[in-house]
Amino acid sequence: MKTQPIDQFAAHLKADTRAAVYDGSKKGYDARIKTLFDHFEDPNRLRVVAGEIKQHVVENLDTYLPQVEAKLKANGVIVHWAATAEAANQAVLDIMRARNATKMVKSKTMVSEETGLGHFLEKNGVECVETDLGEFIIQIDNDHPSHLVKPIIHKNRRDIAMSFEKHGLGAYNDDPQTITRRARAHLRKKYLESDVALTGANFISAESGRLVLVTNEGNSRFCLAAAKTHIAMVGIEKILPRDRDLALLLNLLARSATGQQLTVYTEFITGPKSAAQPDGPEEMHVVFVDNGRTDVLASECREILRCIRCGACLNVCPVYRQASGHAYRSVYPGPVGAVLTPLLAGKNFPAFADLPKASSLCGACNEVCPVNIPIPDLLLRLRDRAKQEHIPSPGTPPMGPWAVLASRPMIWKTALTGGKAINYVSTKLIPVPALHTWENKHSLPEWKGGVFRKWLRNRPAKSSSS
Amino acid sequence: MATCLCDAFYDDVARATVEVLEYLGCTVEFPAGQTCCGQPAFNGGDWEASRKVVRHTVKTFAGDVPVIVPSGSCAAMMFHEALLEFEKEADLPEIEAFARRTWELVDFIVNGLGIKTWPGRYDAVVAFHRSCHLRGSKSGEAATTLMSSILGVTLVPFGEGEQCCGFGGTFSVTFPNISGAMGDLKLDHIRKANPSVLVSADMSCMMHLGGIAEKESKPIKTQHVVQVLRDALKNANLL
Amino acid sequence: MSANREAILSRVRGALAPLEKRAPLPDWDNELIAMRTLRGTVDAWPLFCERLKLVNGVSFESLAALVTWLDGQGWRHGYCDPALWASLKDAFPATFTVETTFDRTRVDDYQFGITRAAGAVAETGSLILTDKTTSSRLAALAPWVHVAVLIRGTIFADLQHAVTALADDPNIIFCTGPSKTADVEGILIEGVHGPGQQAALLVEG
Numbered sequence: 016m017k018t019q020p021i022d023q024f025a026a027h028l029k030a031d032t033r034a035a036v037y038d039g040s041k042k043g044y045d046a047r048i049k050t051l052f053d054h055f056e057d058p059n060r061l062r063v064v065a066g067e068i069k070q071h072v073v074e075n076l077d078t079y080l081p082q083v084e085a086k087l088k089a090n091g092v093i094v095h096w097a098a099t100a101e102a103a104n105q106a107v108l109d110i111m112r113a114r115n116a117t118k119m120v121k122s123k124t125m126v127s128e129e130t131g132l133g134h135f136l137e138k139n140g141v142e143c144v145e146t147d148l149g150e151f152i153i154q155i156d157n158d159h160p161s162h163l164v165k166p167i168i169h170k171n172r173r174d175i176a177m178s179f180e181k182h183g184l185g186a187y188n189d190d191p192q193t194i195t196r197r198a199r200a201h202l203r204k205k206y207l208e209s210d211v212a213l214t215g216a217n218f219i220s221a222e223s224g225r226l227v228l229v230t231n232e233g234n235s236r237f238c239l240a241a242a243k244t245h246i247a248m249v250g251i252e253k254i255l256p257r258d259r260d261l262a263l264l265l266n267l268l269a270r271s272a273t274g275q276q277l278t279v280y281t282e283f284i285t286g287p288k289s290a291a292q293p294d295g296p297e298e299m300h301v302v303f304v305d306n307g308r309t310d311v312l313a314s315e316c317r318e319i320l321r322c323i324r325c326g327a328c329l330n331v332c333p334v335y336r337q338a339s340g341h342a343y344r345s346v347y348p349g350p351v352g353a354v355l356t357p358l359l360a361g362k363n364f365p366a367f368a369d370l371p372k373a374s375s376l377c378g379a380c381n382e383v384c385p386v387n388i389p390i391p392d393l394l395l396r397l398r399d400r401a402k403q404e405h406i407p408s409p410g411t412p413p414m415g416p417w418a419v420l421a422s423r424p425m426i427w428k429t430a431l432t433g434g435k436a437i438n439y440v441s442t443k444l445i446p447v448p449a450l451h452t453w454e455n456k457h458s459l460p461e462w463k464g465g466v467f468r469k470w471l472r473n474r475p476a477k478s479s480s481s
Numbered sequence: 482m483a484t485c486l487c488d489a490f491y492d493d494v495a496r497a498t499v500e501v502l503e504y505l506g507c508t509v510e511f512p513a514g515q516t517c518c519g520q521p522a523f524n525g526g527d528w529e530a531s532r533k534v535v536r537h538t539v540k541t542f543a544g545d546v547p548v549i550v551p552s553g554s555c556a557a558m559m560f561h562e563a564l565l566e567f568e569k570e571a572d573l574p575e576i577e578a579f580a581r582r583t584w585e586l587v588d589f590i591v592n593g594l595g596i597k598t599w600p601g602r603y604d605a606v607v608a609f610h611r612s613c614h615l616r617g618s619k620s621g622e623a624a625t626t627l628m629s630s631i632l633g634v635t636l637v638p639f640g641e642g643e644q645c646c647g648f649g650g651t652f653s654v655t656f657p658n659i660s661g662a663m664g665d666l667k668l669d670h671i672r673k674a675n676p677s678v679l680v681s682a683d684m685s686c687m688m689h690l691g692g693i694a695e696k697e698s699k700p701i702k703t704q705h706v707v708q709v710l711r712d713a714l715k716n717a718n719l720l
Numbered sequence: 721m722s723a724n725r726e727a728i729l730s731r732v733r734g735a736l737a738p739l740e741k742r743a744p745l746p747d748w749d750n751e752l753i754a755m756r757t758l759r760g761t762v763d764a765w766p767l768f769c770e771r772l773k774l775v776n777g778v779s780f781e782s783l784a785a786l787v788t789w790l791d792g793q794g795w796r797h798g799y800c801d802p803a804l805w806a807s808l809k810d811a812f813p814a815t816f817t818v819e820t821t822f823d824r825t826r827v828d829d830y831q832f833g834i835t836r837a838a839g840a841v842a843e844t845g846s847l848i849l850t851d852k853t854t855s856s857r858l859a860a861l862a863p864w865v866h867v868a869v870l871i872r873g874t875i876f877a878d879l880q881h882a883v884t885a886l887a888d889d890p891n892i893i894f895c896t897g898p899s900k901t902a903d904v905e906g907i908l909i910e911g912v913h914g915p916g917q918q919a920a921l922l923v924e925g
Contacts, residue, residue, distance in 0.1 A: 018655065018656060018657060018658065019655060019656060021656065021659070022655070022656040022657065022658045022659055023658075025656075025658050025659045025662070026658040035905070038906065039905075039906050041641075042906050053757070054755045054756065054757065055753070055755065055756065056754075056756050057752075060752060061752060061753065064746055064748045064752060067743065067744075067746040068745065068746060070743040071742070071743045071744060071745045071746070073743075074736060074739060074742040074743045075736075075742055075743075076732045076736070077729070077732050077733045077736055080728075080729060080732065081729070090890075091890075095724075096722075096724040096725035096727075096728055097724055098724045098727045098728050098731075102724055146913065147903075148901050148903045148904075148912060149901075149903035152903070165902075165903065165906075166903070167903055167904070171905055172904055172905055175904060191904040191905065191907045191909055192909050194904055195901060195904070195909040195911075195912055196911075198912070199911070199912060199913060202913060203827060203828075203862065203913065206913075207824060207825075207827065223886075225886070231899070231900050231901060231902075231912075232899055232900065232901050232912035232913050232914070233861060233899035233912060233913045233914030233915075234912070234913045236857070236861055236893060236913075236914060237861060237862075237913045237914065239857070239891070240857035240858045240861055240862075241824075241858065251728065251732070256745055258883060258884060258886065259880065259883065259884050261883050262753060262879050262880045262882075262883040262884065263748065263752070263753055265879060265883070266753045266879060273902070275896075276771075276775075276843075276844050276896075277844040277846060277879065277894065277896050278896070279775070279895065279896050279897055279898070279899060279900055279914075280893060280894070280895060280896075280899070280914070281846070281893065281894040281896070282891065282892070282893040282894075283886055283891070283892040283893070284890065284891055285889075285890045285891075286890045287890060288851055288857075288890060288891060289851040289852060289889065289890050289891070291851075291852075292851045292854070292856075292857065292891075293822070293855075293856050293857075293858075294824070294856055294857035294858045295851070295857050295891065303728070305727075305728045305731070309728065309731035309732055309734075309735050310735075312731075312732060312735035312736065313731075313734065313735035317735075331643075333644050333645050333647065333663045333666075334656075334659055334663075337658075337659045337662045337663060338659060372526065372652070372655060372656070373652075373656055373659065374649065374652065375613070375645045375647055375648060375649025375650075375652045375653075375660065375663070376524060376613070376649055376650075376652070377613035377616075377644075377645030377649070378613050378614075378616045378617070379613070379616070379643060379644070379645065381616075381617075382616055382617070382643075392565055395523070395524070395526075395562070395565060396565070398524075398525070398526030399526055399527075399528040399566070401526055402526040402527050402528070402529075408526065408655065409655075410654055410655040410656075410657075411525050411526070411651050411654075411655045412521075412525065412651060412654065414521065414522035414525050414527035414530040414531070415527070415530050417521065417522060417530065418519075418522055418527075418530035418531070418533045418534050419533075420516075421485070421516040421517045421519070421533075421534040421537065422516065422533050422534050422536070422537035424513065424514035424515070424516060424541075427488075427516045431488055431489060434489060449651075449654040452654040452657050453653065453654055453657075453692075455657065456657060456660075456661045456664070456692075456693060456696060457688075457689065457692030457693050457695070457696050458692050458695035458696045459692065460490040460491075460688060460691070460692070461490070462489060462490065463489065463490055463491070463492040464488065464489050465488075466492035467483060467487060467488065467492035467493075467495040467496055468488070468511075468513070470492070470496055471496075471499065471511055477503060477508075
């Protein structure tokens with residue numbers, strides 16, 4: 016029997032890729048534990064408070080969005096709104112066209128991955144260069160990121176060396192330092208030739224309108240030192256109430272993502288460069304993007320909008336480690352993706368209904384989440400939704416007959432005794448597909464139906480069966 | 482609450498639960514109408530079917546005595562998960578009341594009854610698999626507290642102890658390749674620690690890991706925490 | 721555009737309308753994010769140096785030591801903030817070529833860039849740069865070495881204090897060690913787009 020898509024993907028994943036994903040994830044997890052628990056008295060309390068702050072924002076977006084918009088405008092930022100991916104891409108293109116701009120450098124932003132901005136701009140004659148090393152490699156390979164913070168976790172140095180050679184970035188050399196130096200030389204030309212820098216935002220403070228961007232490589236800083244126009248594409252859920260909340264979230268973000276205390280470059284931007292500064296954008300635009308977020312807000316899974324895209328849930332997830340990011344078939348892989356992807360898919364929900372089921376519900380994702388998102392609960396809600404929408408779930412045993420059995424004690428007791436048959440006859444004769452799947456991998460323990468109850472009945476009265 | 486897995490496969494876990502609770506001076510009632518906690522359907526996404534079973538369970542266990550269950554996962558079903566699927570149901574308060582008097586067995590012994598050390602003797606190198614449903618609960622710590630106090634027990638840690646064994650209810654048959662690979666990995670870590678027995682507070686993990694090991698013809702002895710407690714008493718003629 | 725704005729805001733209001741109550745904004749105490757190992761530290765400068773070292777940055781307490789280091793590595797062509805150069809130039813031997821305007825057409829000619837820091841964060845080893853104090857964003861980024869001149873009294877104890885005292889400046893950046901990546905097989909490589917060396921030079925206020 017063919018299992019669900021993500022299981023098939025895992026079954027056919029190259030051993031190399033699995034090993035790369037596994038090692039990368041495990042490293043991230045170990046580093047996180049070390050910094051959080053070495054550094055703080057009560058790291059779990061940080062997560063809980065951060066989660067409460069984000070939940071407050073999510074449930075008060077009607078207040079915060081106009082507030083942050085007013086702040087941005089007062090700071091000299093031009094604010095745009097985009098209800099859909101298409102509108103977001105178009106808004107960016109319009110800004111570029113109005114300035115006869117044809118060259119963009121792009122710092123890693125998940126929301127632009129979501130809207131497919133890069134391909135859209137290329138089709139419209141704009142050169143759009145990814146500057147994060149991993150994203151740059153993804154771009155030249157025409158590949159997809161497979162992790163939120165380590166986009167090329169699925170590739171090894173040999174893969175990269177080959178694609179550099181193919182794209183004229185020097186003869187084959189798989190030394191990571193050489194690869195990095197070549198990208199440095201290539202990309203700094205791109206920064207300096209660019210007209211527009213596109214970034215996302217990790218956070219935006221409603222109190223001051225400060226937009227916070229973090230990168231380790233310094234690519235976002237280079238974008239904002241070289242280009243004359245800055246466009247930030249920002250999901251509507253990225254707001255934090257106060258500047259001091261930024262400190263709490265920044266303390267959690269880098270530790271959760273990579274185990275660093277703080278990301279190397281943490282930039283607070285309130286608008287175009289100051290007059291005396293020779294480098295940097297003379298104008299700044301913020302495009303607030305919905306693209307399905309308000310649907311998520313209206314759903315019973317709105318907690319997922321707390322997500323700060325750290326990737327900790329991917330790193331710890333045993334399913335992600337086995338299946339890799341591409342198995343999730345979307346921009347957001349891993350546990351967060353298993354919730355967000357089907358929700359953001361709108362009418363296309365059935366195509367991703369397998370994702371929430373591809374979880375043992377172990378809860379590790381919730382345990383590491385810096386904003387304490389109850390991911391397992393949300394996965395379960397989506398399973399219930401899929402069932403209510405009658406979306407088939409191959410391989411999941413039918414639960415209706417079981418519920419009848421489990422709510423009628425007489426039948427239950429009969430089944431317990433009758434079940435003994437499986438100790439004597441071949442289970443192949445029993446028409447329960449789940450049993451056969453089980454037996455491909457496991458032995459079944461001996462059936463002991465009714466044995467405990469008989470023991471309890473037949474012993475001298477002490478405790479009772481009532 | 483004996484759980485469906487005890488009813489069908491792990492009769493001795495249920496028996497040990499009764500023996501241990503009685504040793505501690507409790508009187509155990511066993512409502513004969515009990516079946517299952519409803520979790521298979523809940524995890525399988527069929528909440529309507531699950532609610533039916535939960536309602537049956539709550540009715541069967543009517544009263545006000547504590548409900549003790551030798552399974553972290555069934556306990557979590559009662560005190561957390563059932564609340565989710567009953568959010569919009571009129572009888573939510575009854576489910577909540579039931580949740581408040583449900584205990585995972587080891588948590589009950591340590592934090593309910595205040596027992597911190599365990600008498601008797603149990604000579605074994607124990608690998609304790611902290612099943613996932615113990616996350617965020619006091620049961621995992623309770624289990625290690627009790628076991629490490631038993632004469633003869635050596636608890637051995639093993640790699641990636643925080644990781645899931647891969648069972649996950651219907652997950653194990655709906656995503657058999659991923660579930661199986663997770664199980665292999667877990668067994669690999671456990672075997673490296675070379676324990677004489679693998680102990681858990683959930684039969685489902687035991688069934689998954691034990692079943693894979695058996696199928697590979699490299700069987701591994703699995704025991705529920707309460708069997709260890711009971712056997713420790715027996716070995717010292719305390720029972 | 722305004723249609724999009726109204727569409728989004730009305731959808732937001734619609735989505736939130738059924739909520740009986742909204743999650744309150746929690747208050748939290750600074751103690752929550754105090755790093756336990758650093759509690760009670762008095763002198764910020766040694767702590768800053770120690771933390772900077774942890775992220776592979778270097779610190780200098782004397783200009784002479786800085787010049788010796790640059791010279792020893794063969795980094796003799798660079799840029800310096802014109803406002804600083806007057807007070808620094810005597811320490812640089814004639815073998816050095818130091819420019820006080822940064823020419824963006826030849827960014828790779830500069831091996832080092834010296835600019836002013838607006839402050840620092842001790843607990844993270846971060847240097848704080850602002851538009852007001854940084855004479856050129858590019859000069860503090862493109863050369864292999866960035867030297868930030870830091871005044872002793874401007875070091876914040878921790879992130880919390882630094883973030884709540886952010887200057888009124890359109891662009892503030894915390895630089896915590898050299899630019900780095902671990903994208904290729906998780907191996908740490910420094911000097912990706914920005915400096916491969918991040919240095920701090922302490923001066924008295």
